[in-house]
Amino acid sequence: MRSFIKASLAATLLFGCASTVYAQDNAPRTLAPRTLSPVGQAPTVVPSVTPVPVKTISGGINVQSLDQVNKEALGVLSGSKAFASTMWSGTNRPFVENLLETLPARPSAPYLRILQRRLLLSAAQPPQGVSAQKSLLSIRAAKLAEMGQTNDVISLIKSAPQNERNNDLAILETEALLLNNKISDACSLASSNFSANQDTFWVKTMAFCRMLAKQNDQAMLSLSLLQDSGDNDPVYYDLMNSLNAGERGHVKSLPAAKPLELALISASKAILSKEVRASDDPNMLSLLTKAGDIYAIQKAVEANLASVDFLRETFKRIKFSDKELADALSSAQSLEPLKAQALLYQVSAKPNQLAVIRTETISLALDLAKKNGTFFSIARLYRPMISNLARSIDLLWFAPKAMRALLAAGDWESAKAWFLMLRNAAFTDVQAAKSWTDVRPLAVFAGFDVAPQAVNQALAGWWKAQAETPQSFARANRLFSVADGLGLVVSDQLWLSLMQGPKLAMGQAPKAGIWLKMNKAAMAGRLGETVLLALHGLGHEKTANMDSNYLRDALFALRSVGLERDARAVAxxxxLQAGF
Incomplete structure (x- = not known):
């Protein structure tokens, strides 16, 4: 069975907690500021960073004339949000199918998730070659489901004509409906497919639907027949038995949660073990996020799987003593990480809070987040506050942190404003000059300062400020490699300084063949194949440990197929993940 879900079930059924509406905040985005629902607004779906219009072929995607349309070419992205419809030109189909199926379910960085969604949602003519049993549309939908993108799954499947939706697509759509808590629609679809196809999935789903409809005898008869035929699915049967008995289910282990199991967990108000609740699987994360599990919320927001509003509302509900609120900077140091973050957020978000207090609490929050591996989610949490701060000379000390946080949150325009303030002050302020030197390479990567002379000054200035240690040589190697991958000129003198330094250990390289094939695809201009291989090389493990030479080649490859802005975003x- 597939392991590819994103729970979207009512949290009140699971833990009896007040539910917050779950939103997918990971649509392909521009570098413009985010648009989020105001705090305190009635529960609603939080809009994506850049709303993605859902269009079918008949709705305007210009792939080819309708009489020539191949259902596998369908997609729901168009225009600048989509990759070119010819992106698979020159690529072998079996190669693409295999790599699509093995893409990471949890890309290692937020922007890599965006790139992966664009690849899977773009309308494009399929690659040439003999097709396997599954259609390319089914493979794409299955991977989106595995990533937890249930709305994408439904939209992509609905772009196909009704008479061309096979059993695989029908199962994927039903599972997505279950996970979006559209139980009636899911059961209706299951009923229409059950009579024509005796796939075990339909039998199990119909048994679940009958149980919910109080047709317990029919449901249990189906289960008995399934078990007699040798079907082995202990979690499903245990939860169905609990539902039949009107008892809460218990789940001690769930290595690969299925949509039907999550629907049963919700329906039976199942109690989950600590092991199950610690899962990083997108489906379980979303289920626990809606249930108000603060640890799951943090992980889901960090991965760009859930809206930052979940984190904001959760932090606001945590109670603190008057003493803790009065001395948040000191109190936060002795609290466990997430509770410390909640305390700092409450103090920062206080209406009419003094700028000096707000920046000090945000600064500590960002420091703690960097230490605990939650920098991107905390940066997104504070983005509105930082963007709205009145920049002044009194806040020069805060400018480097503000810039980094805004870059991590995707608000590059506001980040640039803080950088320019720091640059202007650097001519007369010694500390500002040091801070400017430290963040200047990031500004270069973001495109704030790309004149050849400025690039050389930025890299040389940063390197001059570093102590000569093995660690600094490794960091310099990474920095210079990223710059080279972006097509920026790194001077011979800088490279020479590394050549004369200590021998450096290689970082983590991708699996055999990925590196070489990516470079070849990029040289040949094969866009889809290049992005697919780059996602495999970068997306399975944290990029902080990635080999600098591979990272350089991945950036160069993306630029070679016209993805300049995407390469900068990844850089x-x-x-930031590597601590710059």
Whole structure:
């Protein structure tokens, strides 16, 4: 069975907690500021960073004339949000199918998730070659489901004509409906497919639907027949038995949660073990996020799987003593990480809070987040506050942190404003000059300062300020490699300084063949194949440990197929992950 879900079930059924509406905040985005629902607004779906219009072929995607349309070419992205419809030109189909199926379910960085969604949602003519049993549309939909993108799954499947939706697509759509809590629609679809196809999935789903409809005898008869035939699915049967008995289910282990199991967990108000609740699987994360599990919320927001509003509302509900609120900077140091973040957020978000207090609490929050691996989610949490701060000479000390946080949150325009303030002050302020030197390479990667002379000054100035340690040589190697991958000129003198330094250990390289094939695809201009291989090389493990030479080649490859802005976004994000 597939392991590819995103829970979207009512949290009140699971833990009896007040539910917050779950939103997918990971649409392909521009570098413009985010648009989020105001705090305190009635529960609603939080809009994506850049709303993605859902269009079918008949709705305007210009792939080819309708009489020539191949259902596998369908997609729901168009215009600048989509990759070219010819992106698979020159690529072998079996090769693409295999790599699509093995893409990471949890890309290692937020922007890599965006790139992966664009690849899977773009309308494009299929690659040439003999097709396997599954259609390319089914493979794409299955991977989106595995990533937890249930709305994408439904939209992509609905772009296909009704008479061309096979059993695989029908199962995927039913599972997505279950996970979006559209139980009636899911059961209706299951009923229409059950009579024509005796796939075990339909039998199990119909049994679940009958149980919900109080047709317990029919449901249990189906289960008995399934078990007699040798079907082995202990979690499903245990939860169905609990539902039949009107008892809460218990789940001790769930290595690969299925949509039907999550629907049963919700329906039976199942109690989950600590092991199950610690899962990083997108489906379980979303289920726990809606249930108000603060640890799951943090992980889901960090991965760009859930809206930052979940984190904001959760932090606001945590109670603190008057003493803790009065001395948040000191109190936060002794609290466990997430509770410390909640305390700092409450103090920062206080209406009419003094700028000096707000920046001090945000500064500590960002420091703690960097230490605990939650920098991107905390940066997104504070983006509105930082963007709205009145920049002044009194806040020069805060400018580097503000810039990094805004870059991580995708608000590059506001980040640039803080950088320019720091640059202007650097001519007369010694500390500002040091801070400017430290963040200047990031500004170069983001495109704030790309004149050849400025690039050389930025890299040389940063390197001059570093102590000569093995660690600094490794960091310099990464920095210079990223710059080279972006097509920026790194002087011979800088490379020479590394050549004369200590021998450096290689970082983590991708699996055999990925590196070489990516470079070849980029040289040949094969866009889809290049992006697919770059996602495999970068997306399975944290990029902070990635080999600098591979990272350089991945950026160069993206630029070679016309993805300049995407390469810059990956360069900035991976640099922030590495602690720059």
């Amino acid at each position: 900035v994000e991976t640099s």
